[in-house]
Structures are given as structure tokens and as C-alpha cells.
Amino acid sequence: MSTAPTVESAQTGLAPLLEITGLSAGYGAANVLHDIDLSVQPGEAVVVLGANGAGKTTLLRAISGLIPHNGSIRVDATDVGRIRPDVMLRMGIAHVPQGRGTLTDMTIQDNLKVGAVSRKDARAVAQDIDQWYSVFPALGKRRRQIAGTLSGGEQQMLALARAMMARPRLLLCDEVSLGLAPLIVQGIFEVLTEVNATSGTALLLVEQNAELALAVASRVYLLEVGSVAAHGPSAEFRNNDAIRRAYLGY
């Protein structure tokens, strides 16, 4: 296991919240990710861009323990080894998976309560639930409605609020914009920006909507066929003609 500091930690003096080195992962015999190095500092917002099938979802699934990996995943400088998603959540890392982040046969209210299951302070949990109802009034109006009967946008709001009920230090978000109307996507990204700025929750976003993601994130990793093809500050990516054409379309 390498103990060399990353470029980021050498610059800031902070230990990375999440540090991945030499990660490979896949499904059965099929290896999808190859030798990935990636880090997220406390409070940082980072985006992973890449074409369909590049391995972005697989990367988030490996980080949150949903699939096995080789290589090292360190949280607060400790190698987590093969870890279960619930343990990762207790370590402060919550995952909003692509398209299915709610418990579909439970009410909105119960989804939010389950999101806070590791927390002890019932009063603070109730306050957080009220706060998320004010962030997403569409949820507040339907708190007894079964999650599976919500619209796609409402389900995505609930998935995000449910993950945030654990008060994570790092939120892994898999394509929160997928299939949603532009106004709802914009609203969800405004909430993500707010969450990052005010609660200090770090973000690791996987996103097809590069324009929105680059507006939130300060750093970018570009995945190509399961490997990191480039990484660096968002501004550098915006100023790179080839990347802008491929991912921003202009």
C-alpha cells in the first residue's frame, strides 16, 4: 500500500477524505475499471465525466461497497478493504444510486426516517426532515405518499434528501439529472451547490450533464474505457477545446 501523499494533500496539508489508488473492479470475470487513482478532499466537489459505458456507475458502486474491488480505498487515511454499504454510510459516505435511491414501498416520511437510522438525536432528525420538506416542498405536501408512486423528479428529490438525512461527509451522486425536466435538474443542482457550500458535505458526482456538473465541481476526472484519461481543475477542462467539444458540445 502506497503512503505517498497525493498532489492535493501535499498542497493543502489535509488528509483526503477519500483516496483511491490502483483500483480495479468489475462484474465477475469482466474487469471494467483499471488502475484508478482518485481523491476527494473534505468539503470538495469533484465530478467524474465519461461516455456511456466508461465505468462511472461501476466506480461509485465499488466505492460504496456494492461490488468488490482490488486496490486501495482509503477513508481518512484508513484502508477500508472490502466493506459493506451500511458500514461505509456509518463512515460518512452516502450514495444516491442511478434511478433507484428510494425505498419504493415506504412513504416519503419513512424514507427520510430510514435515511437517519444511524443517528440518535430524534429531535435533530425531526428538524432535518422539516428542513428537507422546506427545500423540496413537493415532498412536504405528500409526506404520506408511497415513494414508488412519486414522479421521477420527486423520487430523485427524495433520494437526495434521504441520503442527506445521514448527514454524510461525502455524497456520491450517480446521474441525478437523468431523465428529468431541465427546471427540476436545475433545482437539484442548486440544492447540491448549497449542501456543499453550507454543510461542507463533499460531493463526488457522476454526471452526463457536464455543463451543470462543471459549475458545481472544482475538479474533474475523465474516465475513458475504465481508466482515468485526464484529471484537473474544472476551469482547465472548460478551456480545453477537445474536451469542451466532446463533453459540452460547443
Ligand SMILES: Nc1ncnc2c1ncn2[C@@H]1O[C@H](COP(=O)(O)OP(=O)(O)OP(=O)(O)O)[C@@H](O)[C@H]1O
Ligand atoms: N451488472 C453488470 N454486469 C455485467 N456488466 C455490467 C454490469 N453493470 C455494468 N456493466 C458493464 O460495465 C461497463 C461500465 O458500465 P457503467 O454502468 O459503470 O458505465 P457508465 O459510465 O456509468 O455508463 P452510463 O453513462 O451509460 O450510465 C459497461 O460495459 C456495462 O455494460
